[in-house]
Structures are given as C-alpha cells and as structure tokens.
Amino acid sequence: RKEVEQDPGPFNVPEGATVAFNCTYSNSASQSFFWYRQDCRKEPKLLMSVYSSGNEDGRFTAQLNRASQYISLLIRDSKLSDSATYLCVVRTGTASKLTFGTGTRLQVTL
Amino acid sequence: GAGVSQSPSNKVTEKGKDVELRCDPISGHTALYWYRQRLGQGLEFLIYFQGNSAPDKSGLPSDRFSAERTGESVSTLTIQRTQQEDSAVYLCASSSSEVGIQYFGPGTRLTVT
Numbered sequence: 001r002k003e004v005e006q007d008p009g010p011f012n013v014p015e016g017a018t019v020a021f022n023c024t025y026s027n028s029a030s031q032s033f034f035w036y037r038q039d040c041r042k043e044p045k046l047l048m049s050v051y052s053s054g055n056e057d058g059r060f061t062a063q064l065n066r067a068s069q070y071i072s073l074l075i076r077d078s079k080l081s082d083s084a085t086y087l088c089v090v091r092t093g094t095a096s097k098l099t100f101g102t103g104t105r106l107q108v109t110l
Numbered sequence: 111g112a113g114v115s116q117s118p119s120n121k122v123t124e125k126g127k128d129v130e131l132r133c134d135p136i137s138g139h140t141a142l143y144w145y146r147q148r149l150g151q152g153l154e155f156l157i158y159f160q161g162n163s164a165p166d167k168s169g170l171p172s173d174r175f176s177a178e179r180t181g182e183s184v185s186t187l188t189i190q191r192t193q194q195e196d197s198a199v200y201l202c203a204s205s206s207s208e209v210g211i212q213y214f215g216p217g218t219r220l221t222v223t
Contacts, residue, residue, distance in 0.1 A: 034211075042216070043201055043214035043215060043216055043217055044153070044201075044214050045214065046211055046212070046213075049211075087152070087153070097143070097155065097158050097166060098143075098155075098212060099155070100145075100152055100153040100155075101152060102151065102152030103152055
C-alpha cells in the first residue's frame with residue numbers, strides 16, 4: 001500500500017463549481033499534512049498546510065480526519081486558473097522529509 | 111529574495127555518459143532535498159541533507175546516483191553511466207526550520223538518448 005494515495009482524476013469541472021479531493025495516508029503516526037499545487041511542467045508550490053481543526057484560505061478549505069487517516073481539499077467557486085495538479089503531502093517522524101502523493105489533476109473549463 | 115535555482119534547466123546526454131546537476135538552495139535553509147519526477151508521474155524522493163548530519167540516501171535508485179552538499183549551500187546530484195530510464199525532471203527543494211514547507215527549484219529536465 002502506498003504511503004499517500006490520491007485519485008489521479010482528472011476532475012473536469014465548469015467555472016464556478018465546487019470540487020473536493022480526498023487523500024488517504026497509511027501511517028497513523030504521520031504528524032504534518034499539506035496540499036501543494038503543481039502547474040503543468042512547473043515545480044510544486046505550497047498551497048496550504050492542513051490543521052487538525054480544519055482551515056480555510058479564501059476559496060480553499062482543508063480538513064484532516066486522523067481517525068480515518070484522510071485529508072481533504074475543497075475548492076469553491078472554481079476559476080480557470082485553479083487548473084493544476086494538487087499534491088497531498090505528509091510528514092512522518094521527526095525529520096522534515098515529506099512523502100508526496102501522485103496528485104489529483106483538476107481541469108476547470110468555461 | 112532569491113528562490114531555489116537549478117542548473118542546467120535542460121540537459122540532453124547520450125546513454126552511458128555521466129551528468130552533474132546543480133542546486134542552489136535559498137540562503138539560510140538548512141535542509142535540501144532531491145526528487146525525480148518522470149513524465150506524468152509523482153515525485154520520487156532521492157536524497158535529503160540536513161545541516162551537518164549524514165544524508166538520508168534511502169531514495170537513491172542505484173549506486174549510479176550520488177549527491178553531495180557543501181556545508182549548507184550548493185548541492186550536486188551526479189548520475190553515472192546514464193540510462194534511458196533516468197530521463198526525468200530532477201527537482202531540488204530546500205527548507206528552513208519550519209518543517210514541511212519545502213520550496214522547489216524549477217527543475218532540470220534530463221533526456222538520455
């Protein structure tokens with residue numbers, strides 16, 4: 001079983017739609033969780049950290065469910081510019097090494 | 111301020127040749143990471159440097175791959191006797207003490223012909 005699993009998609013949604021991605025992780029000792037965004041042929045960039053209580057940043061909401069070992073990302077009012085691959089990222093242990101999921105591809109259309 | 115830089119941005123080499131890829135992390139970042147990303151695939155961890163500690167080499171796929179880091183600055187990833195399956199984008203990232211926030215360079219696209 002992979003450490004971090006994501007549905008690869010693609011998710012094709014119209015502008016203005018709400019879309020949600022889930023990600024599961026296998027190690028219950030994982031401590032930190034993040035969503036990164038990767039545009040086509042570009043490097044990954046941090047989108048947001050995921051906190052136990054859930055957190056929101058504008059149109060983006062991240063949730064963590066430790067009991068079920070999954071993380072979610074909700075995007076409201078999708079924009080064309082949201083089209084990208086969203087990477088679920090987990091840190092386990094004391095080192096700062098991260099494990100990246102293979103990503104979920106989002107395509108927002110007119 | 112300056113971000114992570116990598117050179118070259120593109121490298122085409124013949125099978126069997128050695129290549130060196132360079133990464134300049136953000137100044138002051140103690141941790142540096144190398145990843146490989148094949149076309150359409152996820153990030154594959156290769157190696158991690160943290161300060162003066164021994165590097166975590168657990169992701170290096172074979173003994174043809176090696177990496178060095180000079181203090182807390184430049185790192186080079188060396189691939190010896192390149193094979194076609196080494197073709198990928200090689201990404202470098204660095205982070206400070208704020209654990210988990212990695213900043214990536216633009217990558218080196220390696221093509222082995």
